[in-house]
Amino acid sequence: LSPEEEQELRAAALKNAQSILAARQKAERELLAANEALGRKSEELRQQREWFAVTLSSIGDAVITTDTQSRITFLNPVAESMTGWTSADAAGMALEKVFHIINEDTRLEVINPVTQVLLSGTIVGLANHTALVGRNGAVIGIEDSAAPIRDTGGNIVGVVLVFHDVTERRQNEQMLRDADRRKDEFLATLAHELRNPLAPIRQAAMIAKAPSATDAQKRWSHDVISRQVDHMALLLDDLLDISRITRGALQLRVEMTELAAVIDAAVETARPLMETKRHEFSIHIPQEPVYFAADPLRLAQVLANLLTNAAKYTDAGGRIQVRAEVAGGDIEIGVVDTGIGIPAAALRSVFDMFAQVKMAQDRSDGGLGIGLSLSKALVELHGGTIRASSAGLGLGSEFIVRLPMRSLGVPARSSGARIAAGPAVGRRVLIADDNRDAAESLAMLLSLEGHEVTVVHDGQQALAAFQTVQPEFALLDIGMPIVSGYDVARRVRQSSLGRAVTLIAITGWGQDGDRARALAAGFNHHFTKPIEPELLSELLRTSGIRT
Amino acid sequence: MDIPTEPIGSIPRPATLLEALRRHPDGTDASLDPLYDDAIRDTVRAFEATGSPVITDGEQRKYHNFWTYSVEGLANMLPNGFSIPFSAGHVRRMPRLAAGPFRYARYADRYLENALRYAHVPLKQAVISPSAMSLMYPADGVPGYSRDQFIEDLLREHVTEVRRCLEKGAHKVQIDFTEGRLAVKIDPSGALLASFIDLNNLALARFSSAERKRLGVHTCPGADRDSTHSADVDYAQLLPSLFELNVCSFYVSLAGEPDRIRILKIIREHIKPDHRVFVGVVAPINPHIESAEEVRDRVLEAAQFIPIAQLGTTDDCGFAPFCDDISTSRETAFSKISARVRGTALAARALGMR
DSSP states (O other): OOHHHHHHHHHHHHHHHHHHHHHHHHHHHHHHHHHHHHHHHHHHHHHHHHHHHHHHHHSSSEEEEEOTTSBEEEEOHHHHHHHSOOHHHHTTSBHHHHSEEEETTTOOBOOOHHHHHHHHOSOEEOOTTEEEEOTTSOEEEEEEEEEEEEOTTSOEEEEEEEEEEOHHHHHHHHHHHHHHHHHHHHHHHHHHHHHTTHHHHHHHHHHHHOTTOOHHHHHHHHHHHHHHHHHHHHHHHHHHHHHHHHTTOOOOOOEEEEHHHHHHHHHHHHHHHHHHTTOEEEEEOOSSOOEEEEOHHHHHHHHHHHHHHHHHTSOTTOEEEEEEEEETTEEEEEEEEOSSOOOHHHHTTTTSTTOOOHHHHTTSOSOOSOHHHHHHHHHHHTTOEEEEEESSTTSOEEEEEEEEOOOOSSOOOOTTOOOOOOOOOOOEEEEEOSOHHHHHHHHHHHHHTTOEEEEESSHHHHHHHHHHHOOSEEEEESSOSSSOHHHHHHHHHHSSTTSSOEEEEEESOOSHHHHHHHHHHTOSEEEESSOOHHHHHHHHHOSSOOO | OOOOBOOOSOOOOOHHHHHHHHHSTTSOOGGGHHHHHHHHHHHHHHHHHTTOSSBOOTTTTOOSBTTTTTTTTOTTEESOOOEEEOTTSOEEEOOEEOSSOOOOSOOTHHHHHHHHTTOSSOBEEEEEOHHHHHTTSOTTOBTTBOHHHHHHHHHHHHHHHHHHHHHHTOSEEEEEOTTHHHHHHHOTTSHHHHHHHHHHHHHHTTSOHHHHTTEEEEEOSOOBTTBOSSTTSOGGGTHHHHTTSSOSEEEEOOTTOSOHHHHHHHHHHHOOTTOEEEEEEEOTTSOSOOOHHHHHHHHHHHHTTSOGGGEEEEESSOSOSBTTOOSSOHHHHHHHHHHHHHHHHHHHHHTTOO
């Protein structure tokens, strides 16, 4: 090369070197920026991984992930707990070793969902009745699904398996099925129990109206009808009570109550049956009066139910005992019998709704199987407990009611106190009901007791009768045609004649709201159909007003 | 385990092709295509016949030379670029960039694509280095096209070419860096060489580490008409910088060096653990055809300085980097290649490797 050529080549090369240096510096800056960005991304990724790990550890479901060879890559704590394997121990193992699943019913192995996901590439749900066999051999009912894990290119890179323990849910489902079955059985029992009294009533009514019937036969018919109606009323009362308790609508009328009076009232209810079966009955209660805050009628209802049950399920000549004592600030009342007893397996469920021990059904002498459930609810409303014990079939039973001994801080009044009887004089009574049979039969009963009774069948007639009869007592059906019982009461109360009359609502609706509505319309009393004639008679005999 | 052996690239073109190229000097006439095709097929066949485990297409379609093949025929290139004087007394003149932007007219993957149709063994592809191409930008600049922009464009074009070759399935892509010692000759201070290393590393930085495992760099003092352009520059001034290039394979001419031991010592001093050095065991510019035993002895000599696991063999240079170079015949070239292959195998056996 000539010196000039060499010089030019050198100059060009060295100028290039400057540009190369600039390019290198630029590349280094870009690399630095890229490194910083990478650092930020790495930190973000680390945080995301941490967040993901915390999330997987926090969720209530079990999570297992695998690679595309069905080898375990991760277990969250719930999965560790359910399988019995730690994530570290399980890593790299075949899924089947750790997630061993069988059919709950057949106990045969179930096809692994991860395999299905890898084959289909879609989300796969577990079959029903799948159970996981843990490392310790424990079998847990499980449910859920497996899904493919895909990379950003859509390629499957693993499988995520999510499952949870359904043991409790399956138990609840079984309980619901059992409850539903018991409800169906109850409805069948109810239909049977309500139909049973109809035949004797119908037959007694036919006998009573037969021209050839003797007076004795007529009296017998009336007794049959009365007994059967009482029985039906009892069934319906229990039903209504259960309904109120279920809806939280039953309220206790708590007052200072004397223990012996409550027990006496209960014994009175059960005594006829015990006498019929010649039971040896004994009662052991404290000598001194025991007062405590309770609803005496409801408590008597509970004890009457226990005593009636004892009488039903104890053979003739058996022993029944009531004992009561005060212990540890509680009152404990026990009803013990030598009856058929309760099998151990049934003890847990005797207080369940509709649960009547099967073997006892043929001896139950009717009943809906809700008595003990109702009793338990009433005791619990008092803040108490009730439990049953039995040494087994044929070895008798014991029911123990335990109640807190509370006080109202007001003078005690015995629940057995009775309102003083008034003069047994005839009253002017107006009955207004569009159910003619109900109205006429009630009128007949009251007339037999010496009252002067007028019967009408709608509200308009009732208002007219107030003018003409000027009754002292008026029994008004609420759902009457033309003018309702409420409206009749309001108008009567607005008139000069209506201020002194005692107004009694007669209705099929017995909720507290119905009662309040009747009182607001001007009624003094609210009676639920069917009316107990004795209560009404007592009311008419007394000048006092009792609600 | 064998000692790997690879060729450098060019094989003298058949006489029929050279004759046709004299009639159509721009090399692109359609009538040349069958001749190119015949030359490639025959080269691949002869190459495979040598037993070489890796071959090339002999650069049969690089119808001008190994340096400027990518820009031949472009309108923005003038013929009066820098000159390379060879020891035989002739000068090779390179084109000069007259206007921007700088773009390749063709990428070497098209050659690879042709040869792949005939090859039964792995094919490597040689491409020119960015540093060699950088000399096309003139000292007084190009109006409206900055030197900085040129460097950026050059890097992008080079990276594109290499990546296309890798994607087409090249066993290796060899970057020809024959201007290394020439740079020291032009600028004895070493600054120019350092900038060449920087430039080439800028390009190499754009590849992943996996890609770089398939990249190599070839250095020699030039070979044209049985002469060199920079053999008079001490290798010691190049080799330390050479091993700073961010590749794994180095193809280093050695057979033509007067003091191979000294060169091997320098290599031993600067080789890095992830490097493999393919030492030249045949000299294309030497008419003497090496025997397999001579080659074997050169390999065994090299093995005393370079760990066997990092040693390979190659030719010192292409056998006809410039298309019109007829100083070496095809027969001689393949004989030398055959000697390289057999001699390398003998050495491997002598070293207990097979």
